[in-house]
Amino acid sequence: MQLAFDSDVEEFRAEFSAFLDEHTPSAAETLERPRSTAHMPQWARDWQRKLFDNGWLLPAQPPEFGGRNATVLQTFVHAEELCRRRIYHSFNPQGVNIIAASLLTFGSDEQKHRWAVPVLKGERTAALGMSEPSAGSDLASLRTKAVREDDHFVVNGQKVWTSGAHDADFLLTFVRTDPDAPKHKGISVLLIPTELEGVVCRPFADLCGMENLDFNEVFFTDVRVPAENLVGPVNGGWGVANGSLGHERTMMWLGFADRIANCLADFRPKSPLERDALATSIMDYEALRLLGSVGIAKAARGEVDVASVSIPKLLGGEAEQRVLGLALEAAGPDGLVHPSTSGPYEHMNLDDYFASWFERYARSFGGTIAGGTSEIQRNIIAQQVLGLPRR
Numbered sequence: 001m002q003l004a005f006d007s008d009v010e011e012f013r014a015e016f017s018a019f020l021d022e023h024t025p026s027a028a029e030t031l032e033r034p035r036s037t038a039h040m041p042q043w044a045r046d047w048q049r050k051l052f053d054n055g056w057l058l059p060a061q062p063p064e065f066g067g068r069n070a071t072v073l074q075t076f077v078h079a080e081e082l083c084r085r086r087i088y089h090s091f092n093p094q095g096v097n098i099i100a101a102s103l104l105t106f107g108s109d110e111q112k113h114r115w116a117v118p119v120l121k122g123e124r125t126a127a128l129g130m131s132e133p134s135a136g137s138d139l140a141s142l143r144t145k146a147v148r149e150d151d152h153f154v155v156n157g158q159k160v161w162t163s164g165a166h167d168a169d170f171l172l173t174f175v176r177t178d179p180d181a182p183k184h185k186g187i188s189v190l191l192i193p194t195e196l197e198g199v200v201c202r203p204f205a206d207l208c209g210m211e212n213l214d215f216n217e218v219f220f221t222d223v224r225v226p227a228e229n230l231v232g233p234v235n236g237g238w239g240v241a242n243g244s245l246g247h248e249r250t251m252m253w254l255g256f257a258d259r260i261a262n263c264l265a266d267f268r269p270k271s272p273l274e275r276d277a278l279a280t281s282i283m284d285y286e287a288l289r290l291l292g293s294v295g296i297a298k299a300a301r302g303e304v305d306v307a308s309v310s311i312p313k314l315l316g317g318e319a320e321q322r323v324l325g326l327a328l329e330a331a332g333p334d335g336l337v338h339p340s341t342s343g344p345y346e347h348m349n350l351d352d353y354f355a356s357w358f359e360r361y362a363r364s365f366g367g368t369i370a371g372g373t374s375e376i377q378r379n380i381i382a383q384q385v386l387g388l389p390r391r
């Protein structure tokens, strides 16, 4: 059995490592901190541009989209190297990993270059407009309406939980274009610039503090969106939604793996019981990396299997919550002191990643809800991966 990578993969790692040694911004350059998932300070934009230009942003992509046609294993060590150094992949994570990734799959050539490439280069930021007050788990019930009028769609309705929308330049928005069709068949996708008249983003706080403004309600009132902003076919949005959710769940399990690895490094067990629980989390982490890699390998072979990405999404979200719950409990009352730090300051990562144990634990709940709740992942795995009967 060979437990090491082949030399070409290690050479790839060494090249990336040398790039990071030479180009990673210093702590002094990163003093302005990102305030939402679509707010990128200039240093974060410049850094992302450098990754793009050197083929290190999305290594599996061709150079025109910030990559170098890397293999699956090379992509894996790229993620491993960023995690080891605690470097956050992009400070507009949904823009790069969901919206640009979806446009590269479903967009026209013109849309790839006009909308995806500026996001990948860090010139523009994007947010994901899927969920609505009555359409979260049951996304196909969404009601935001788009009516075609000549060369425009006129959009009316509301989204919610739209991370970073108030700082984003545009939204990948799921809208109903045929109210009479079965609900999965009447959905389309529009690129909606937030500067258009009639778009109002209202950020609201989360449980970690009133200053944490990432979630938004987004209201659309008679917003006129050029018809050329339609992504994929009219009423073909459900296919795009599934692809976008596959990208989102891949982004999420990679994030879980990073945060579990960080927690395993920061948490020092004192009792045999804590050590025993930690051992379980180490096994969770290894299982997550291996199961997740299966999905990456399938995608690299061109196999479309969105359903099975639910496995690492479910495992990782719950494993992260378990290990952070363990660390919080072990810290006792000290873990509740907020704000405080529970790990070394890492200027290239989000401040949340080394916040108080309370904050790290509280934030882990989002991972079992966003991108589809754990219950929904269980339903998908039961029905679409295991083929169990629907009751």
Ligand SMILES: Cc1cc2nc3c(=O)[nH]c(=O)nc-3n(C[C@H](O)[C@H](O)[C@H](O)COP(=O)(O)OP(=O)(O)OC[C@H]3O[C@@H](n4cnc5c(N)ncnc54)[C@H](O)[C@@H]3O)c2cc1C
Binding pocket: 094, 127, 128, 129, 130, 131, 132, 133, 135, 136, 137, 138, 160, 161, 162, 163, 164, 365, 366, 367, 369, 370, 371, 372, 373, 374, 375, 376, 379
């Ligand atoms: C941190 C975070 C970031 C997010 N960012 C975005 C974003 O950028 N853009 C966006 O569009 N959305 C975003 N969301 C929203 C997210 O996609 C929804 O919260 C999620 O899909 C669940 O929908 P809901 O909140 O309406 O809950 P509901 O669908 O109302 O579910 C409530 C409860 O019922 C359970 N339930 C529902 N249906 C079933 C079923 N069929 N079987 C079993 N149990 C069921 C759920 O598991 C849950 O426990 C984000 C959410 C979080 C937490």
